[in-house]
Amino acid sequence: MLWQQLINGLALGSTYALIALGYTMVYGIIQLINFAHGEIFMAGAFFAFLMVMVLKVNIFIALILAMAFCMLLGIFIEFVAYRRLRNSSRLSALISAIGVSIFLSTLALLVFGADAKGFPDGIFPNGQLQLGSVSISFLQILIFVVSGFLMLTLQFIVHRTKIGKAMRATSQDYNTAALMGVNVNMVISFTFALGSMLAAAGGVLVGVYFNAVSFNMGLLVGLKAFAAAVLGGIGSIPGAMLGGILLGVTEVFTVTVGFSSYRDAIAFAVLVLVLLFRPSGLLGQKIQKKV
Amino acid sequence: MKKLIIISLLLGLVMMTWAGYGLSKESDTLKIGFLGALTGDVAMYGQPTLAGMKMAASEINQAGGVLGKKIVIVEADNRGDKQEAATIVQRFISRDKVIAIVGDPTTGITKVAAPICERNKVILLSAGATGTGVVELGKYIFRDTLLDTVAVPALIDYFVSNAGFKKVAVITSDNNDYSVGLTQVFKNAIKGKDCTIVSDEKVKDGDKDFSAQITNIKAKNPDIIFFSGYYTEGSLIMKEARKQGMKINMFGGDGLYSPTLISLGGQAIEGSMVYVGFSPEQPTPETAKFIEKYKTANKGVIPGLFEAQGYDAVRILAEALQRAKSSQPAKFRDAVAKTKDYKGVSGTITFQANQEPLKSPVYLLEIKNGQFALKAKVPVK
Amino acid sequence: MGNFLQNVVNQIDPYVMQILVNIGIGIILALGLNVITGLAGQLSLGHAAFMSIGAFTGAILTIKLGMPFGVNLLCSGFMAALFSVLIGFPTLRLSGDYLAIATLGFAEILKVVFLNLDITNRALGLSVPPPYSSIPLPVYVLISVVLAVTALALMQESRFGRALKAIREDEIAAEAMGVNATRYKIQAFAIGSFYAGVGGCLYAHFIAYINPSDFGFLKSIDILNMVVLGGLGSIPGVILGASLLTTAPEFLGFMKQYRMLVYGIILIILMLFRPNGLLGGVSFKEMVLKIFRKRTQPSRA
Structure with a gap:
């Protein structure tokens, strides 16, 4: 049973990691807690759901379409709601993000209703891997692999490509980067596009995995993913993965030992404890105080 | 100066909308307030309740209304927020002059609304609250759920x-x-x-x-x-x-x-x-009629429990009004309390002396071939 | 006295009264957060947690002990402040967004704990009897608001207030000038939480039924919106923000289910065009003085 629970924890953790990756990347570049990230995740899930139910497309094609849709959505949101606020206080941007989040979730509620929607049975090959008493579904493996793959890809983009260099420059010093010829608007749009694509991928996979897509899924899962990103050290891409997995495994083992009612409390307690001993998260960079 | 203009504009907006509430005073209608969430996390209970209530009201009105008056459902959305619910209840009572309030489908908000209704002698009939300590909050508090x-x-x-x-x-x-x-x-x-x-x-x-x-x-x-x-x-x-x-x-x-x-x-x-307490699968004649009508009015959507309870709530109130021959609070309240063997679409309902509903029998439904099927009728002692 | 006040209160339309009391409670909560976020510059996403401590303390003191309401209010405020100090010691070392997530985490933990305690009656919540006092509740709210505003206005101009502003602008520079940043931050946290506790206690007795789930993340965000929308650090701004957001559902009511959609758009637009809030930078003292000067200056004919 312990091994099975470990698998459960890893699978749950991967879903957190999938969303935390997007959170952390946007934060890493423009230091904005993008509260609307969870809603983009929800929008991706609903878009794929519509594709599958109405146009009857294959789930993998729906996934790609949802990523494209959310990419545009992300760029649009950044352009409308955040761009003007880049030089204002960070709180203003945070409130604007909350406004976007309220808008999107209410829109989803109006369009799709309050009840959760499920993808049809058998949309995804429902096989299982049996290792002794432990069973792992293909979907669990896929989520794990996809989040690992995305983490590596992101790491590669940010650290090994030209646009990545521009992203890091923008994150270090916005004005200097602009002076040095970096097209910061383009870089930030790109960051949002990438982050939103990740959110969409996460939304579709999580929607299929938990078999429920609902207007409020963004807030509930988004909050945990945000916690995971901070736990790993917000801004750090491997940190988001680590934080997500750690949070997932902690939650599952809290349930295993019989404290299911304290599940969320323990998860956040771990977060707060880690922060006390490592104030910038597990893999986060030390905050440099400029004098 | 610019600030002042913005502020006064906003204040003006507030005033205008408040003033608007006072204008709609018609005495040839009986108003019933709908208390529930139309948006937010618990909207899935509020929306169907309201749909059921509206259907009951339009049926009653088509049949000539109650006491010669039309029933009007006054709706507001409390988003599942207690503070807002309290304000809405107060507004229903002091501005809209409702004779009764149906809702909230959740126990929590019913408990917020109950003291206000009791203070103002307005009937609160919850179409969904099943928790403990609800009807104990006052003489004017009822519910039509299965306990x-x-x-x-x-x-x-x-x-x-x-x-x-x-x-x-x-x-x-x-x-x-x-x-x-x-x-x-x-x-x-x-x-x-x-x-x-x-x-x-x-x-x-x-x-x-x-x-x-x-x-x-x-x-x-x-x-x-x-x-x-x-x-x-x-x-x-x-x-x-x-x-x-x-x-x-x-x-x-x-x-x-x-x-x-x-x-x-x-x-x-x-x-x-x-x-x-309600079985569309082996329906009483009342339930069967309700389901058919609801389906034709709502593009084939099959009504669930909340639609049925919302529908029954309005019906129970209308029936009590008929018996009381008045919407005067005390008489109306006593008539509601005397509801006995009311053949509702969500079950047969009797209010006991402590205002708690008695619904019998209990239907045990089993899901078979993607549908609820009656497994047993379990009598209640 | 009590009877007289009750009669005065009864003169006011109950619906308007309901809204006024809601505004009053909103102002107290928002002013509390304003001390933490507006003055000291520490982003807290868990203000509702301190409100819940006040609400449950107040409710339990009324239910179990029948404590007179005035004393009860103070106890609830102090309980919230006490918790904030306990939490503040370790967490206020964190900076910026890490502090924000720590406060959010604390709020979530507290909510789960309240959902598992018998004394808070778990998810079933507590029905709160009317307060033990002959003075009606709206009067308590009014007095609390007046005291809260006065105290904060005085605080802002004091040595303490200036120290907080120094920390907000530049913590390191402030420390270099001999300001003990940690101590001041904890004090600000405690004062803000005291306000939250008082607001929570008033809320509990006004709404008459409380449940741990009422004080979640969204409630904290609501209060934060009031502060930022009105104008961070500005007392008139916070009052305006709290009033507008509390009444927003009322005057957007005609939009029915589209209301929250519009609310979201309004938040975005306001931030885009007035990123420092509606009355950002307006000080209470200056505003009062301005009005006063206008009144006393003889109008030129």
Whole structure:
């Protein structure tokens, strides 16, 4: 049973990691807690759901379409709601993000209703891997692999490509980067596009995995993913993965030992404890105080 | 200066809308307030309740109204927010001059509304609150739901003697007042019966991942799962149980009873059972008529429990008005309290001396071939 | 006295009264957060947690002990402040967004704990009887608001207030100038939480039924919106923000289910065009003085 629970924890953790990756990347570049990230995740899930139910497309094609849709959505949101606020206080941007989040979730509620929607049975090959008493579904493996793959890809983009260099420059010093010829608007749009694509991928996979897509899924899962990103050290891409997995495994083992009612409390307690001993998260960079 | 203009504009807007409320005073109507959420996390209970209420009102009005007046449903959206609900109740009473308020489908907000209604002698008929300590809040507080304290002991007897269940796993949604209350009722009722609780797991409303709890339960090998929460989590729990290869079924209260339980649960929910005071599957003539009318009016949507209870609530009030021959608060209240064997679409309802509803019999429904099918009628003592 | 006040209160339309009391409670909560976020510059996403401590303390003191309401209010405020100090010691070392997530985490933990305690009656919540006092509740709200505003206005101009502003602008520079940043931050946290506790206690007795789930993340965000929308650090701004957001559902009511959609758009637009809030930078003292000068200056004919 312990091994099975470990698998459960890893699978749950991967879903957190999938969303935390997007959170952390946007934060890493423009230091904005993008509260609307969870809603983009929800929008991706609903878009794929519509594709599958109405146009009857294959789930993998729906996934790609949802990523494209959310990419545009992300760029649009950044352009409308955040761009003007880049030089204002960070709180203003945070409130604007909350406004976007309220808008999107209410829109989803109006369009799709309050009840959760499920993808049809058998949309995804429902096989299982049996290792002794432990069973792992293909979907669990896929989520794990996809989040690992995305983490590596992101790491590669940010650290090994030209646009990545521009992203890091923008994150270090916005004005200097602009002076040095970096097209910061383009870089930030790109960051949002990438982050939103990740959110969409996460939304579709999580929607299929938990078999429920609902207007409020963004807030509930988004909050945990945000916690995971901070736990790993917000801004750090491997940190988001680590934080997500750690949070997932902690939650599952809290349930295993019989404290299911304290599940969320323990998860956040771990977060707060880690922060006390490592104030910038597990893999986060030390905050440099400029004098 | 610019600031001043902005502020005065905003203030003007506030004033205008407040003033608007005072204007709509018609004496040839009887107003019933709808208290519930149309947006937000609990909108799935508010929306159907309102739909049921509106249907009842339009039927009554087509038949000539009550006491020569038309019934008007005054609606407002409380988003599931208590502060807003309190304001809305106050507005219904002092501005709209409603004669009664139907709602809220949740116990919590009903408890917020109850003291205000009691103070102002306005009937509050909750179409959904099943928790404890509701009607105790005042003489003007009623509800038309199936009470778990009545239904659960009868069901446990039925399960133990007919199905031979010995080991049960209990799952509670511990941020849901209905679920916590129902689990308490269940645990009290099972004491002394030939059946033990082998696993007691907690989930939360809004959770999507139940793998850890199901793995725990699987290790205890129970005969059945009792889940006291709502249908979204219920169907996801069964999905997870099937995923982990468990053959076990689930049963629970009318919080599970919704078409969404089946549409979301699919194959996994087959064989699971819910108990309700209302059965469209073996309908009374009243229920059958209601279902047909509702389907034609709503593009073939099959009504669920909340539609039925909202519908009944308005009907009960209208019937009491007829008997009272007046909407004067005290007379109206006494007439509602005397409701006896009212043949509602959500069950036959009698208000007892303590205002609690008695609905009998309890219908045990089983999900078969993607539909709720009647399994047994369990009489209530 | 009590009877007289009750009669005065009864003169006011109950619906308007309901809204006024809601505004009053909103102002107290928002002013509290304003001390933490507006003055000291520490982003807290868990203000509702301190409100819940006040609400449950107040409710339990009324239910179990029948404590007179005035004393009860103070106890609730102090209980919230006490918790904030206990939490503040370790967490206020964190900076910026890490502090924000720590406060959010604390709020979530507290909510789960309250959902599991018998004394808070778990998810079933507590029905709160009317307060033990002959003075009607709206009067308590009014007095609390007046005291809260006065105290904060005085605080802002004091040595303490200036120290907080120094920390907000530049913590390191402030410390270099001999300001003990940690101590001041904890004091600000405690004062803000005291306000939250008082607001929570008033809320509990006004709404008459409380439940741990009422004080979640969204409630904290609501209060934060009031502060930022009105104008961070500005007392008139916070009052305006609290009033507008509390009444927003009322005057957007005609939009029915589209209301929250519009609310979201309004938040975005306001931030885009007035990123420092409606009355950002407007000080209470200056505003009062301005009005006063206008009144006393003889109008030129």
